[in-house]
Every structure is written in C-alpha cells, then in structure tokens.
Amino acid sequence: MVTIGDVAKAAGVSRSTASYALSGKRSISDAVRLRVNEAVKTLQYTPNAGARSLATSQTKVIGLLAQFLDDEFAPAMLQYILGVSNTARELGYDILLVTDADGTSALRRISDSRMIDGIVLLNVAENDPRLEHLRAAQQPGALVGLPKDCDGLDVFDLDFEEAGRTMVDHLHRLGHREIILISQPQHVIDRGGAYVWRLQNAALAAAEARNLTLHTVFAPSSQPEVGDALNGLLDAHPNATGLLINNEAAAAALPSVLHQRGLSTPKDLSVIGRYSDEFARTFSLPFSSIESAPDRLGSMAVRQLVRRIEGEIGPAEPNVVRFVTPDLIDRGSTAPPR
Amino acid sequence: MVTIGDVAKAAGVSRSTASYALSGKRSISDAVRLRVNEAVKTLQYTPNAGARSLATSQTKVIGLLAQFLDDEFAPAMLQYILGVSNTARELGYDILLVTDADGTSALRRISDSRMIDGIVLLNVAENDPRLEHLRAAQQPGALVGLPKDCDGLDVFDLDFEEAGRTMVDHLHRLGHREIILISQPQHVIDRGGAYVWRLQNAALAAAEARNLTLHTVFAPSSQPEVGDALNGLLDAHPNATGLLINNEAAAAALPSVLHQRGLSTPKDLSVIGRYSDEFARTFSLPFSSIESAPDRLGSMAVRQLVRRIEGEIGPAEPNVVRFVTPDLIDRGSTAPPR
DNA sequence: ACTCAAAATCGAACCGGTTCGACACCGGTT
DNA sequence: AACCGGTGTCGAACCGGTTCGATTTTGAGT
Numbered sequence: 001m002v003t004i005g006d007v008a009k010a011a012g013v014s015r016s017t018a019s020y021a022l023s024g025k026r027s028i029s030d031a032v033r034l035r036v037n038e039a040v041k042t043l044q045y046t047p048n049a050g051a052r053s054l055a056t057s058q059t060k061v062i063g064l065l066a067q068f069l070d071d072e073f074a075p076a077m078l079q080y081i082l083g084v085s086n087t088a089r090e091l092g093y094d095i096l097l098v099t100d101a102d103g104t105s106a107l108r109r110i111s112d113s114r115m116i117d118g119i120v121l122l123n124v125a126e127n128d129p130r131l132e133h134l135r136a137a138q139q140p141g142a143l144v145g146l147p148k149d150c151d152g153l154d155v156f157d158l159d160f161e162e163a164g165r166t167m168v169d170h171l172h173r174l175g176h177r178e179i180i181l182i183s184q185p186q187h188v189i190d191r192g193g194a195y196v197w198r199l200q201n202a203a204l205a206a207a208e209a210r211n212l213t214l215h216t217v218f219a220p221s222s223q224p225e226v227g228d229a230l231n232g233l234l235d236a237h238p239n240a241t242g243l244l245i246n247n248e249a250a251a252a253a254l255p256s257v258l259h260q261r262g263l264s265t266p267k268d269l270s271v272i273g274r275y276s277d278e279f280a281r282t283f284s285l286p287f288s289s290i291e292s293a294p295d296r297l298g299s300m301a302v303r304q305l306v307r308r309i310e311g312e313i314g315p316a317e318p319n320v321v322r323f324v325t326p327d328l329i330d331r332g333s334t335a336p337p338r
Numbered sequence: 339m340v341t342i343g344d345v346a347k348a349a350g351v352s353r354s355t356a357s358y359a360l361s362g363k364r365s366i367s368d369a370v371r372l373r374v375n376e377a378v379k380t381l382q383y384t385p386n387a388g389a390r391s392l393a394t395s396q397t398k399v400i401g402l403l404a405q406f407l408d409d410e411f412a413p414a415m416l417q418y419i420l421g422v423s424n425t426a427r428e429l430g431y432d433i434l435l436v437t438d439a440d441g442t443s444a445l446r447r448i449s450d451s452r453m454i455d456g457i458v459l460l461n462v463a464e465n466d467p468r469l470e471h472l473r474a475a476q477q478p479g480a481l482v483g484l485p486k487d488c489d490g491l492d493v494f495d496l497d498f499e500e501a502g503r504t505m506v507d508h509l510h511r512l513g514h515r516e517i518i519l520i521s522q523p524q525h526v527i528d529r530g531g532a533y534v535w536r537l538q539n540a541a542l543a544a545a546e547a548r549n550l551t552l553h554t555v556f557a558p559s560s561q562p563e564v565g566d567a568l569n570g571l572l573d574a575h576p577n578a579t580g581l582l583i584n585n586e587a588a589a590a591a592l593p594s595v596l597h598q599r600g601l602s603t604p605k606d607l608s609v610i611g612r613y614s615d616e617f618a619r620t621f622s623l624p625f626s627s628i629e630s631a632p633d634r635l636g637s638m639a640v641r642q643l644v645r646r647i648e649g650e651i652g653p654a655e656p657n658v659v660r661f662v663t664p665d666l667i668d669r670g671s672t673a674p675p676r
Numbered sequence: 677a678c679t680c681a682a683a684a685t686c687g688a689a690c691c692g693g694t695t696c697g698a699c700a701c702c703g704g705t706t
Numbered sequence: 707a708a709c710c711g712g713t714g715t716c717g718a719a720c721c722g723g724t725t726c727g728a729t730t731t732t733g734a735g736t
Contacts, residue, residue: 051694054694
C-alpha cells in the first residue's frame with residue numbers, strides 16, 4: 001500500500017508538504033507541486049479513506065435507507081435509488097445502501113459509527129420511527145416522502161394534492177361525469193403512506209367542486225389479486241367513464257383486464273395513472289400519467305443534503321419542504337366520454 | 339463523540355484494556371468486562387469506523403458494482419442487489435453500491451482508497467474490462483456471470499446449458515416436435531452476454547439429439563417492439579407447438595400477444611420462460627419457467643467473498659466456478675401438443 | 677514460604693492521513 | 707542595518723481505534 005509518506009519521499013519533501021501540495025490549502029512552490037503530482041502518478045497513490053475520515057471526520061459517503069416492503073412495488077423503488085446514486089456520484093459521494101428490514105437500528109449503526117456524512121431516507125411514512133433517530137444523530141438528513149413532523153429535516157415529495165386535482169380536472173374538462181379512483185391497499189395507508197390520502201382527498205375535493213361523481217377504492221398491490229379487484233370494480237360502476245390509478249400494481253395489471261373485457265382506451269374508458277415514465281416504459285403502459293419523478297426527487301434530496309454536509313447551508317438554517325409539481329404526460333388514453 | 343477513551347475512563351481502566359474487553363482477544367477479569375460493558379451501554383459508545391479500519395485495515399463493507407444498461411431489464415437487476423445486500427448484512431457487512439456507467443474507474447476508486455474489503459461484480463460479460471482491474475486490486479472479488487477467463491476469481495452463474503437442455507427435454511418428453519426459442523437481442527450478445535449462447539447452443543444440441551426442430555430467434559428487449567416480433571414469429575412458424583423464452587421483455591409481452599391471437603396455454607401452445615419467480619409474480623406471468631435465482635446467486639457470491647475476506651479460504655486456494663442447477667417451476671403452461 | 681506460570685492490566689507505538697505553530701528565507705521599506 | 711510581511715517548508719500533534727511487549731497480580735504446586 002502506497003502512502004502519502006511514500007509520495008513525500010519520492011518528491012523529496014515532508015509528509016505535510018505533500019499533503020498541502022495535494023489539497024492546496026497552503027501556498028506551495030510550483031516546483032514542489034509538480035514533483036508531488038509526478039510522484040502521485042508514478043506511484044499510483046490513492047489516499048486511504050479510513051485515515052482521511054479519521055483526520056477530517058468526513059467520509060464522502062452518503063447513507064441511503066431503502067425499505068423493501070412486501071406490499072410495495074419493488075421496481076418503483078429502484079428508480080429512487082438510481083436517482084440518489086447517480087446524483088451523489090456527480091457530487092463526489094458514494095452510496096452506502098442499507099436495505100435492513102429494521103431501518104431504525106440500521107440508521108443508528110451507520111450513523112453512530114461515522115461511516116457516512118449524511119443520510120437519505122426513502123419511503124418516509126407519516127410517523128416514521130426512523131425520524132427520531134435521524135434527528136438525534138446530529139448528522140444532516142434528507143427525506144423523500146412527507147412525514148407529519150418535518151422539523152429540522154429537509155423533505156422532498158411529489159405534490160400529491162396537485163396530482164389528485166390535475167387528474168380530476170383533466171377528465172372533468174373532457175366532460176366526464178363519473179369516475180373511479182383506485183388507491184393503494186389499506187395497509188399501505190395504515191403503515192403511514194399518507195400520500196394516498198393526500199391524493200385522494202384532493203381528488204374528492206376537486207370532484208365535489210366540479211360536481212362530478214368520484215368513487216374511491218383501495219385495491220391490492222399484488223398480482224394476481226389486483227386483477228380480480230379491477231374486474232370487480234368495473235362491474236360495480238358500469239357508468240364510470242374515467243379511471244384514475246394511484247397504485248402501480250393496478251396500473252400494471254390494467255392492460256390485460258381491459259383486453260379481457262374487450263375495452264380500449266380512450267374509446268371506452270379514459271385512464272390516467274400516477275407512476276414514472278420509466279415505469280411506464282418497463283411495463284409498456286399506454287396510459288397517460290402523472291409523472292412521479294422518482295429520479296428527480298432522489299436527486300433533489302441528495303443535492304440539498306450535500307449542501308448541508310458541505311456547510312453551504314448552516315445547520316441553523318431552517319429546513320426546506322419542497323413539493324415537486326406533477327407533470328401530466330399525455331399518452332393519448334383520455335378523450336371525451338361516449 | 340464518545341470514544342473508547344471515554345469508556346475506559348468510565349470503567350476505570352486503560353484504553354487498551356477496554357479494547358481487549360470488547361474484542362475478547364486477551365483474557366480479562368469478569369469485573370472489568372462487566373464495568374466496560376456497562377460504560378459502553380450508558381455512554382452509547384459505538385466504535386468509529388474510520389479509526390477501526392485504519393488500525394485493522396478492515397472496513398466491513400463490500401463494494402457492489404451494478405451496471406444499469408439500457409437494453410437490460412432493470413427490475414431483474416434489483417433482485418441480485420437485494421440478494422447481495424441481505425446476505426451481506428447477515429454476515430455483518432454493509433454494501434457500498436456503485437452504479438457508475440464507467441465501472442472500471444469506479445472499481446479503482448473504491449478499491450484503491452481501501453473503502454471496502456471485497457467486491458461483488460454483477461452482470462459480468464464475457465470479456466469484462468472490469469476483471470483486469472479487479473485482479474490487479476489485490477482484494478477478493480466474486481462475480482455473478484461467467485466471463486471467458488475466470489482465473490483467480492470466484493464465479494457464480496446459472497447453468498444456462500442445463501437450462502437450455504431442460505427446456506427442450508421437457509417439451510420433447512411431452513411429445514412436441516417443433517418449437518421456437520426466443521433469445522435476447524443481438525446487442526446483448528455483442529456486449530458479451532455469453533449466457534444467451536450458452537443456453538441456445540445447449541438447446542440446439544438437445545434438439546438435434548432428440549430429433550426435433552428448434553427455431554431460434556433474437557428478439558428486441560424493449561416494448562412495444564418485442565410484441566411485434568412475437569407476432570411475426572408466431573406467423574412465421576404456424577406449426578410450432580412450443581415456445582421457449584430467454585428474454586424477460588418477451589415473456590412480459592407474451593400474455594397480451596397470445597390474447598390478441600386468441601391463443602391460450604397450454605391448449606394451443608406450450609410455453610417455458612427463464613426468469614425469476616419474483617419476476618413472474620410482478621408481471622403475473624402464468625408460464626412455467628426456469629428459475630434464474632438472482633437472490634440465490636447474489637447470496638452465494640457474497641458468502642464466498644466473505645469466506646475469502648475473513649481468511650477461511652486462503653488467497654492461494656483456487657477459485658471456484660459454481661453453476662446453479664436451474665429448477666423448472668411448473669405453472670401449468672405446458673402439455674402434449676394437439 | 678517460595679517458585680513459576682498464567683491471568684490481568686498498562687503504556688506506547690502504530691495505522692495514514694490533516695493541520696497547527698514555528699521557522700527560514702526572500703525582497704522591499706525606512 | 708534593522709525590520710517587515712509574505713511565501714514555502716518542516717516537525718509534531720492529533721483523529722480513535724488495535725496490538726505488542728512489559729509489568730504486576732494471582733493462584734497453584736511443592
């Protein structure tokens with residue numbers, strides 16, 4: 001293993017001089033800087049991360065806590081992870097990926113041992129038990145998902161209220177009078193998935209204001225149960241002309257259900273989903289959708305986190321709570337009702 | 339930050355004694371051990387990872403290199419990642435997830451800076467440029483995917499030859515005489531995805547030995563092109579009674595294609611895929627399939643890697659190249675031909 | 677009571693960086 | 707000639723663990 005001492009020796013200077021030559025934190029003669037850089041190159045020197053972190057208490061690593069819950073759609077989570085990971089690298093940070101079922105103790109472990117400079121929490125629930133420890137950790141943290149109490153933590157989430165309104169307004173403007181909203185299953189909500197309520201309540205309010213009928217339903221998030229649920233739903237509301245889907249599994253299952261029933265969009269039914277474009281491509285979903293922007297949310301969270309880590313924003317400065325305005329991507333699955 | 343010095347002071351012993359009390363590497367009186375443990379608990383002491391890694395040159399972190407290529411099915415990759423991550427935690431290791439497009443320089447970075455104790459490479463291609471650096475890194479490494487030259491590296495992969503034979507044999511035993519094999523697109527092969535050839539060649543050999551006709555085809559890996567390709571394929575071989583699918587996207591697209599054509603399995607067509615059970619559930623695929631066991635492969639790779647890291651297997655001991663025998667999961671999509 | 681090995685503990689050194697304070701050297705003022 | 711500030715460099719200390727060698731304490735055997 002080649003150390004900075006070896007570099008210093010090769011350049012004929014002291015260790016501290018070599019260090020300053022590399023960091024630029026004190027003025028160094030051109031001659032020395034040149035010789036040091038030369039030595040670094042020929043010896044293939046790379047600083048030891050452990051030693052550096054010990055000396056500077058900075059690791060250039062960000063902890064990423066992702067929970068893979070049975071009742072959530074794993075492929076959707078991947079987009080968040082990639083958004084975080086790619087942006088982190090861009091900013092010079094690596095990612096410590098933690099998928100422990102017990103996120104709380106995992107958080108303590110990586111935080112207390114000072115393996116990381118900051119933490120991104122995905123999939124944050126309304127009363128997320130991890131938040132308490134994140135606040136205590138005295139390390140910057142950023143959340144994707146809106147908890148009840150955002151105090152002291154930077155929060156990023158889709159504007160689900162706006163999403164609900166946009167969906168309803170879009171169909172209303174086309175002339176629909178009776179529509180259905182399919183949400184996540186009950187236990188996602190029980191676990192604190194408040195975004196389900198946020199979208200649904202906003203949709204209900206918009207529907208009332210526009211004077212149209214909105215049926216709301218919680219559907220399973222697993223195959224093949226969700227297919228049956230969709231069928232039952234369409235049977236129950238034969239006059240509905242629009243379908244709003246806030247449930248990835250339901251969206252994925254819908255094409256074959258429609259096909260079985262001999263229905264097509266937008267002729268027989270107008271459909272709007274809420275998922276990412278990437279998701280739509282993966283599952284070849286032909287429905288217009290509210291973009292859930294997982295990569296963008298992950299990216300924003302990391303950017304803010306790094307600003308805190310690097311002191312561009314002081315720890316005293318108030319936390320931000322930022323909502324991404326949802327775009328509606330038109331894939332031609334909506335039209336005026338027959 | 340509470341250090342081992344604080345613990346030692348609280349327990350009334352020296353730092354070294356506290357360290358030995360915690361590691362158990364020298365005998366310690368019960369009284370002291372008790373007082374030290376007490377102090378650890380009350381002070382909430384957690385060792386500083388940087389300091390420990392500096393002293394022991396062990397980080398308890400495993401690097402995981404995953405490449406997300408446009409033409410590969412991202413959700414499938416997630417299963418490998420989770421297999422690696424969960425097993426690593428079980429063994430006391432954390433995961434540094436690297437998704438850089440340039441895997442080679444990322445490998446150098448994390449390896450040279452000694453952030454990690456070992457490396458798992460996913461998605462290894464036949465002539466993977468990352469291997470050269472992994473060998474030079476002088477750190478244990480494990481691969482998922484079979485390269486041409488396995489020298490010095492532990493390799494884990496599905497037995498694709500056996501998979502090809504099993505698929506063909508299964509349909510042959512049921513009495514099929516003409517079948518189709520759908521592979522990945524040409525550019526997956528060009529990039530070094532040798533597993534495509536391995537399965538296909540074994541299937542062809544088995545078909546010849548059994549004296550049955552096997553048509554082979556490279557299909558796109560993106561929607562909706564793959565659907566058109568499937569249609570064209572079924573048009574081109576109207577007498578084929580069996581379909582083997584070594585292409586996730588094609589498998590995902592097949593149900594709606596069959597539906598459009600008014601075909602059903604196993605009545606009109608016997609179908610066997612090659613993907614994970616998790617994948618089948620996500621897409622509610624009703625086809626019998628060769629289990630590609632991503633979680634198991636990831637888990638095996640990590641287990642072997644940790645054995646190397648912890649010296650249970652000396653660095654001199656020869657590398658293993660282990661093939662997982664593929665299971666056929668029967669979902670009732672095969673039957674004797676009409 | 678005396679010896680001797682084993683058990684228990686301590687101090688110091690080390691891992692590989694960074695950073696502080698000191699110092700030497702330089703050209704330019706007064 | 708004495709003084710000055712700025713520049714470039716060095717030695718030493720420090721970050722927080724682990725580990726080696728030495729020393730003290732203990733207890734068993736005679």
